[in-house]
Amino acid sequence: MTNLKNHRRFKGGRLIVASHNPGKVREIKALLDPFSAEVISAGELSLPEPEETGTTFVANAELKARAAAEASGEMSLADDSGLAVSALDGAPGIYSARWAGEDKDFGLAMRKVETEMDDAVDRTAQFICALTLAWPDNHVETFEGTASGTLVFPPRGERGFGYDPIFVPDGYDITFAEMAPEKKHAISHRADAFQKLMAACFA
């Protein structure tokens, strides 16, 4: 079991969500709803978006959280996440957003996953999320969460964002994009990472 005593706690006040992705910001705000935090996004503050030069979800989450905390002098929370397809050796992985191109066209990204998978027998995939809470003195706390499932084509559903329309979580027969947001928030990779972060730093 994790030793909770070794984690630095969030003492309340303003928290900057270090993301310019409206889908992610919406989900993170909903997950933070029960806590006494005033939440504002890096996009709303027009903070610059750092280049994601890390080679892991954790490295990129820490880089984004530290950049926002440094630029604002306030605490920040960053999420780096993506879809890891088993038959593609974990691709698109940390490049999940980049597969959608400059236009952020996830129809295109999902078609690319379908094409690359071709007739692979293994249709399993995982969503992975690294969440980092950063303090202005450069201290960080990072937690990883996962959601396992199966990919389906063609895409189904209008809710959620990104690759949600092709991902059916284990134990369900509907995609994340067909699910009520509260349900996705209870079982997603982001929720998994969030529960760990909350237990360690918000308890």
Ligand code: IMP
């Ligand atoms: P980044 O973390 O900003 O590099 O981008 C993560 C990308 O992964 C998003 O743009 C989505 O394409 C994908 N992604 C992450 N989380 C989810 C999710 O909950 N549903 C669908 N796609 C996701």
